[in-house]
Amino acid sequence: MIRPLPPAELLGGADTPPLIDVRSPAEHVRGHIPGSINVPLFSDPERAEVGTCYKHQGRDAAVLLGLRLVGPRLGDLVERARAIAPQGRIAVHCWRGGERSGSVAWLLDKAGFAEVCTLRGGYKAFRQHAAERLARPWDLCVLGGYTGSGKTELLNMLHDLGQQTVDLEGLANHKGSAFGGLGQGPQPSTEHFGNLLWQALEGLDIRRPVWVEDESLRIGRVAIPDPLFARMRSAPLFFVDMPLEDRVQRLVTDYGSASVDELKAAVQRIGRRLGPQHCKAAVEALDQGDLAEVARITLRYYDKAYLRGASMRDPARTRTVPGRASDLRGLAQHLAEHVRHAQYP
Numbered sequence: 638m639i640r641p642l643p644p645a646e647l648l649g650g651a652d653t654p655p656l657i658d659v660r661s662p663a664e665h666v667r668g669h670i671p672g673s674i675n676v677p678l679f680s681d682p683e684r685a686e687v688g689t690c691y692k693h694q695g696r697d698a699a700v701l702l703g704l705r706l707v708g709p710r711l712g713d714l715v716e717r718a719r720a721i722a723p724q725g726r727i728a729v730h731c732w733r734g735g736e737r738s739g740s741v742a743w744l745l746d747k748a749g750f751a752e753v754c755t756l757r758g759g760y761k762a763f764r765q766h767a768a769e770r771l772a773r774p775w776d777l778c779v780l781g782g783y784t785g786s787g788k789t790e791l792l793n794m795l796h797d798l799g800q801q802t803v804d805l806e807g808l809a810n811h812k813g814s815a816f817g818g819l820g821q822g823p824q825p826s827t828e829h830f831g832n833l834l835w836q837a838l839e840g841l842d843i844r845r846p847v848w849v850e851d852e853s854l855r856i857g858r859v860a861i862p863d864p865l866f867a868r869m870r871s872a873p874l875f876f877v878d879m880p881l882e883d884r885v886q887r888l889v890t891d892y893g894s895a896s897v898d899e900l901k902a903a904v905q906r907i908g909r910r911l912g913p914q915h916c917k918a919a920v921e922a923l924d925q926g927d928l929a930e931v932a933r934i935t936l937r938y939y940d941k942a943y944l945r946g947a948s949m950r951d952p953a954r955t956r957t958v959p960g961r962a963s964d965l966r967g968l969a970q971h972l973a974e975h976v977r978h979a980q981y982p
Contacts, residue, residue, distance in 0.1 A: 639742050641757045644766035647728060649839045654726040654754060657718060659737045668828035670730070670763050671836040676717055678707055678737045700736070714741070715748045725751035734759035764828075767835035772864040773843055778976055779869055781851035781947065781955075782877030784814060784939040785884030785891075785932070787965050788850050791877070794969035795848050800976065801841050802848045808833045811857030814939065815906040818857055819895045830859040846976050853946065874955045875972055876947070881936065883962035888932040897923050904935065911938050 658665050658673040661684040665675040683706050691699035727750055731737035734757055742753045780788050796802040810824045811817045854866055900923055908916035915934050922930040960968040
């Protein structure tokens with residue numbers, strides 16, 4: 638049995654069957670539904686060849702070419718689908734829910750699968766569904782503070798305390814500064830970052846607050862979707878005010894394992910903003926192994942930059958919360974209590 642289902646009905650539930658994406662590998666890498674498995678009907682060159690044929694010779698010729706290309710692999714495709722979905726329930730999608738997913742769904746149905754679902758409208762419909770989810774009126778609480786204030790660790794502690802959280806930097810594989818890519822994996826595309834955000838928000842209760850870190854529009858190379866970023870900018874900001882030396886020591890701990898060459902490259906990326914004198918001093922401190930001094934020099938720039946961004950917020954929606962690196966757990970409990978009692982402005 639083949640069942641076409643819209644994204645809201647097929648995705649996100651506990652009973653969602655294994656989902657295979659039959660688009661080409663490049664399409665999948667650029668952006669895909671989180672949790673989907675790429676079982677491409679065509680390779681990237683084959684997809685281009687079929688598309689060219691369609692453009693110049695029409696649909697019938699393109700379909701015939703597609704059959705010739707994939708025919709020898711159909712048995713392997715069925716075997717892989719059975720390995721992915723041994724219970725006999727599977728879902729299939731392509732770009733628009735047309736030829737590719739329809740053909741594979743027909744094949745799997747004929748091969749004896751008990752239920753084959755197709756995503757009505759394909760990946761394109763999912764993207765619209767995800768955009769609508771991101772644009773919902775989420776009740777955000779923004780966790781702010783100067784660089785080195787331990788905001789990511791605080792976010793994790795808030796999660797452990799039962800608060801709803803979304804780790805934007807974790808999803809982006811970047812900590813948001815010139816040093817933010819050190820020790821991180823490759824970043825997703827902006828498109829796929831939006832997909833990961835959809836997944837992170839999918840299981841959350843829109844009636845309860847959601848904590849996120851204060852971020853610029855871009856985190857490394859990826860951009861926060863405009864509707865969510867606009868809501869972050871208008872949300873209450875909890876500014877963690879932590880002493881400079883606490884932050885210096887945290888940065889030394891966080892980045893001390895990076896190589897000197899990596900750290901120098903990061904310093905030089907902000908060299909023009911630091912100024913020639915400060916950039917030179919930071920590089921010399923690196924050569925001397927004085928990571929604390931490097932942190933102090935770079936924090937002069939980052940603190941000023943953060944203040945400029947914070948000044949664009951409504952002061953009435955900002956609450957300053959003193960904190961120490963030695964008591965992040967207590968600070969997280971304090972923040973959670975404020976939200977529980979709706980004491981934020």
